[in-house]
Amino acid sequence: MKHAKTATQNACKLCNPLGACLAFRGIENCVPFLHGSQGCATYIRRYLISHYKEPIDIASSNFHEESAVFGGSHNLQVGLKNVTAQYKPEVIGIATTCLSETIGDDVPMILREYTKTYRNGTPMPIMIHASTPSYQGSHIDGFHAAVRATVVTLAEKGERQNLVNMFPNMVSPADLRYLKEIFTDFRLPCMLLPDYSQTMDGGPWGEYHRIPPGGTPASAIANAGKATASIEFTSTLAASKSAAGYLEEAFGVPRHQLSLPIGIKESDKFFDLLETLTEQPRPEKYEDERRRLVDAYADGHKYVFEKKVILYGEEDLVVAMTAFLREIGMMPVLCASGGKSGQLKQRLIELIPDLEEQGIKVREGVDFMDIEDEAKILKPDFLIGNSKGYTMSRKNNIPLLRIGFPIHDRFGGQRAHHIGYRGTQELFDRIVNTVIEQRQNASSIGYTYM
Amino acid sequence: MEHIGILEGREKQVFEKKIGAELSDIACETSSLSGSVSQRACVFCGSRVVLYPVADAIHIVHGPIGCAAYTWDIRGAVSSGPELHRLSFSTDLQEMDVIYGGEKKLYLSLIELIEQYKPKAAFIYSTCIVGLIGDDIDAVCKKVAAETGIPVLPVHSEGFKGTKKDGYKAACFALMKLIGTGSTEGISKLSINILGEFNLAGEAWIIRKYYERMGIEVVSTLTGDGRIDAVKRAHGASLNVVQCSGSMTSLAKDMEEKYGIPYIRVSYFGIEDMSKSLYDVALHFPDHPEIMEAAKQVVSEEVKKLYPELQKFKKALTGKKAAIYVGGAFKTFSLIKALRSIGMSVVLAGSQTGNKDDYKRLKEMCDEGTVIVDDSNPVELSKFILEKEADLLIGGVKERPIAFKLGIGFCDHNHERKIPLAGFVGMYNFALEVYQSVMSPVWQFAPRKGGNR
Numbered sequence: 001m002k003h004a005k006t007a008t009q010n011a012c013k014l015c016n017p018l019g020a021c022l023a024f025r026g027i028e029n030c031v032p033f034l035h036g037s038q039g040c041a042t043y044i045r046r047y048l049i050s051h052y053k054e055p056i057d058i059a060s061s062n063f064h065e066e067s068a069v070f071g072g073s074h075n076l077q078v079g080l081k082n083v084t085a086q087y088k089p090e091v092i093g094i095a096t097t098c099l100s101e102t103i104g105d106d107v108p109m110i111l112r113e114y115t116k117t118y119r120n121g122t123p124m125p126i127m128i129h130a131s132t133p134s135y136q137g138s139h140i141d142g143f144h145a146a147v148r149a150t151v152v153t154l155a156e157k158g159e160r161q162n163l164v165n166m167f168p169n170m171v172s173p174a175d176l177r178y179l180k181e182i183f184t185d186f187r188l189p190c191m192l193l194p195d196y197s198q199t200m201d202g203g204p205w206g207e208y209h210r211i212p213p214g215g216t217p218a219s220a221i222a223n224a225g226k227a228t229a230s231i232e233f234t235s236t237l238a239a240s241k242s243a244a245g246y247l248e249e250a251f252g253v254p255r256h257q258l259s260l261p262i263g264i265k266e267s268d269k270f271f272d273l274l275e276t277l278t279e280q281p282r283p284e285k286y287e288d289e290r291r292r293l294v295d296a297y298a299d300g301h302k303y304v305f306e307k308k309v310i311l312y313g314e315e316d317l318v319v320a321m322t323a324f325l326r327e328i329g330m331m332p333v334l335c336a337s338g339g340k341s342g343q344l345k346q347r348l349i350e351l352i353p354d355l356e357e358q359g360i361k362v363r364e365g366v367d368f369m370d371i372e373d374e375a376k377i378l379k380p381d382f383l384i385g386n387s388k389g390y391t392m393s394r395k396n397n398i399p400l401l402r403i404g405f406p407i408h409d410r411f412g413g414q415r416a417h418h419i420g421y422r423g424t425q426e427l428f429d430r431i432v433n434t435v436i437e438q439r440q441n442a443s444s445i446g447y448t449y450m
Numbered sequence: 451m452e453h454i455g456i457l458e459g460r461e462k463q464v465f466e467k468k469i470g471a472e473l474s475d476i477a478c479e480t481s482s483l484s485g486s487v488s489q490r491a492c493v494f495c496g497s498r499v500v501l502y503p504v505a506d507a508i509h510i511v512h513g514p515i516g517c518a519a520y521t522w523d524i525r526g527a528v529s530s531g532p533e534l535h536r537l538s539f540s541t542d543l544q545e546m547d548v549i550y551g552g553e554k555k556l557y558l559s560l561i562e563l564i565e566q567y568k569p570k571a572a573f574i575y576s577t578c579i580v581g582l583i584g585d586d587i588d589a590v591c592k593k594v595a596a597e598t599g600i601p602v603l604p605v606h607s608e609g610f611k612g613t614k615k616d617g618y619k620a621a622c623f624a625l626m627k628l629i630g631t632g633s634t635e636g637i638s639k640l641s642i643n644i645l646g647e648f649n650l651a652g653e654a655w656i657i658r659k660y661y662e663r664m665g666i667e668v669v670s671t672l673t674g675d676g677r678i679d680a681v682k683r684a685h686g687a688s689l690n691v692v693q694c695s696g697s698m699t700s701l702a703k704d705m706e707e708k709y710g711i712p713y714i715r716v717s718y719f720g721i722e723d724m725s726k727s728l729y730d731v732a733l734h735f736p737d738h739p740e741i742m743e744a745a746k747q748v749v750s751e752e753v754k755k756l757y758p759e760l761q762k763f764k765k766a767l768t769g770k771k772a773a774i775y776v777g778g779a780f781k782t783f784s785l786i787k788a789l790r791s792i793g794m795s796v797v798l799a800g801s802q803t804g805n806k807d808d809y810k811r812l813k814e815m816c817d818e819g820t821v822i823v824d825d826s827n828p829v830e831l832s833k834f835i836l837e838k839e840a841d842l843l844i845g846g847v848k849e850r851p852i853a854f855k856l857g858i859g860f861c862d863h864n865h866e867r868k869i870p871l872a873g874f875v876g877m878y879n880f881a882l883e884v885y886q887s888v889m890s891p892v893w894q895f896a897p898r899k900g901g902n903r
């Protein structure tokens with residue numbers, strides 16, 4: 001029976017400040033700071049920790065009743081002072097929560113006031129402020145808002161340099177490391193933002209680090225305005241919300257928007273762009289990666305052909321994954337996202353013009369109950385998305401391939417690759433293996449060669 | 451190591467036991483300092499902890515999505531039947547709702563969800579935003595209760611209006627409204643309620659069985675494996691047995707006042723406290739010496755099984771040092787004793803929400819040189835862990851990566867654990883887990899052990 005549905009049931013999205021905190025962790029010597037009540041910071045830390053398995057300090061201005069009535073200015077200022085004293089950060093990344101947004105705290109003004117009061121000669125941390133009310137958008141919006149705010153705060157004008165800005169979107173630490181490797185191999189200097197490859201997936205410590213080592217230095221971000229180009233991996237982000245959009249407008253840095261490079265075709269576009277920018281061919285290593293991938297496609301194609309998939313997650317990830325699944329002959333029967341940029345369907349039609357004839361459903365702003373209802377009708381062979389689909393996977397006995405964020409019930413989510421030839425290879429192997437394992441389990445004979 | 455300062459304004463929340471040092475009343479029960487990275491959550495979190503295990507009610511979080519998303523199925527509280535508590539419902543307030551109010555959305559959500567899931571009751575948690583925009587959730591609840599015929603209970607848990615403890619209170623307040631509305635027919639005089647036991651990994655079932663073996667009827671566990679009907683008749687019990695000082699003492703007090711039911715405080719962790727919690731209940735029924743007899747029987751049977759098994763762990767762990775940082779102080783007491791019983795000493799003891807008496811008692815219990823902290827933070831915890839050369843940290847998910855980064859063992863003693871640590875069998879699991887983590891050879895590679903090449 002179909003029920004009327006006002007409440008969100010098992011949300012397929014997270015709140016804005018979570019994305020902002022993650023992005024701020026990709027700046028060197030930066031402490032994320034939530035302006036609002038303590039609970040939000042604690043919950044977000046817990047949620048991130050369960051995926052990344054790293055200590056994640058997020059400070060909070062710890063609202064109390066008086067702050068809610070009289071505004072949070074006092075709390076914010078005391079909080080900044082305390083964080084500065086204890087963490088000695090170079091940068092404080094301030095994200096607002098629903099609470100401070102609703103009260104209407106004028107954060108930029110409070111920051112000015114704070115700087116005036118406390119400057120007295122000593123250097124102040126750089127303060128970046130992202131406005132991230134959760135009643136508008138979801139975690140991915142907070143992520144982009146923080147990246148943009150960082151660039152807006154730090155980027156400076158100057159002579160063009162041989163430098164490319166790389167805005168990778170919310171990918172895994174392993175993906176970030178891969179990107180850095182690619183740029184190094186192309187000998188192309190790159191300003192990667194955010195870069196939490198080390199802060200969210202680092203080594204052991206001999207002593208406690210208030211702020212973990214790693215991240216892009218503020219001084220490097222300052223050069224973003226002098227770069228020759230910006231590359232951003234997104235299909236749905238509007239120029240007005242993107243860091244690359246800002247750099248183009250304010251400093252004339254050309255903006256190259258690519259889909260997250262998942263699959264051969266989209267990865268080719270990325271490597272082609274790098275070739276154009278550097279005027280040199282890609283290093284042989286990547287030709288090799290590509291060749292191995294093409295070969296693997298051949299070896300594994302029968303397992304995956306026309307398998308039906310329900311795909312969910314952030315819109316950009318869904319678009320990129322759809323492109324990949326189509327090129328290996330899989331059938332995304334539902335492309336779903338908890339986000340609602342209003343662009344998902346359009347972007348998908350650009351990829352698959354006969355989307356509707358093919359019977360591919362697209363839904364924005366859904367929760368897991370919606371997806372489960374669809375799953376009952378569509379009867380997919382697979383679910384592909386973050387680990388929160390496990391409940392529905394178990395209940396309906398549909399295998400789940402875990403990608404993206406969060407992965408709370410498997411080990412190594414931070415080390416999973418998704419992008420480029422290497423990431424695609426890993427995804428393809430995992431998909432094929434899921435099919436093989438399923439067949440093997442279902443077989444009464446128990447073949448040892450599959 | 452560079453000196454790590456204690457945050458200004460926090461000096462009074464840290465204390466090191468030294469000869470002659472007077473405990474100049476540790477400052478606790480204060481709200482967290484702005485700008486500190488507290489390990490505490492919020493009022494809402496406290497309410498969620500207490501009410502979450504009620505499995506045949508729906509739990510609706512009224513507010514923007516985060517508060518609900520982050521608490522979806524996060525606890526290991528298990529149910530023997532319905533599992534409505536494992537679903538996450540949120541009114542997912544959007545900008546327009548924030549401007550014009552969320553009452554209508556809440557009303558519709560409630561009506562629809564009740565129609566769809568047919569729960570025995572509904573709990574509505576108000577979060578920070580709701581406290582600001584001034585939705586009259588009491589009125590909505592009343593209306594929906596009248597229309598649907600089930601109890602619809604508001605839980606005033608706006609995050610900023612106090613601490614986690616206030617959240618416990620708000621939850622207890624909601625439970626109080628249910629208690630007393632059911633029939634107490636057929637309830638034995640020899641009966642108890644178990645309070646503050648949330649059936650993590652089935653712990654309530656373990657405890658319940660011990661009492662039943664003593665001939666005691668357990669009317670209601672609050673709220674582990676909880677059912678609305680059982681809550682409603684909780685006032686029929688003769689005694690309330692309250693675990694963990696923090697979360698449900700206020701309910702016990704209210705029930706004492708309203709129904710004249712006395713209460714005792716117990717802990718189910720470690721052999722000593724577990725045994726005591728059985729004896730203390732038996733003592734409450736002095737006219738029935740057979741109950742005490744049965745209690746002794748249970749303890750001796752269980753200990754006979756357990757004791758030899760613990761020796762292996764004790765042999766390995768003797769001399770190792772532990773740091774404890776958990777939610778409630780009462781649990782800290784038990785853990786200190788439990789650790790001692792397997793040969794370990796405690797070099798750091800703290801809690802998120804202990805009160806003055808708790809800390810006084812903690813000070814009495816602890817050895818020389820033990821550091822005692824209230825509402826600590828990662829920097830501070832790490833400082834003491836390294837200084838005191840702890841081999842183990844006991845805490846929750848947020849503390850786990852601190853331990854592992856620094857290269858020491860860890861035991862999860864929080865609401866998310868999946869292995870029962872309560873009861874006699876729980877003591878075995880606890881010792882095993884501590885053993886497995888502390889004795890692992892992987893720490894040889896930790897920089898602290900010179901693993902830096």
Ligand code: SF4
Binds near residue numbers: 098134
């Ligand atoms: S109040 Fe807003 S910021 Fe805080 S947890 Fe809820 S949705 Fe997220």
Ligand code: SF4
Binds near residue numbers: 493
């Ligand atoms: S919004 Fe308020 S109630 Fe929700 S998690 Fe944050 S502090 Fe807690």
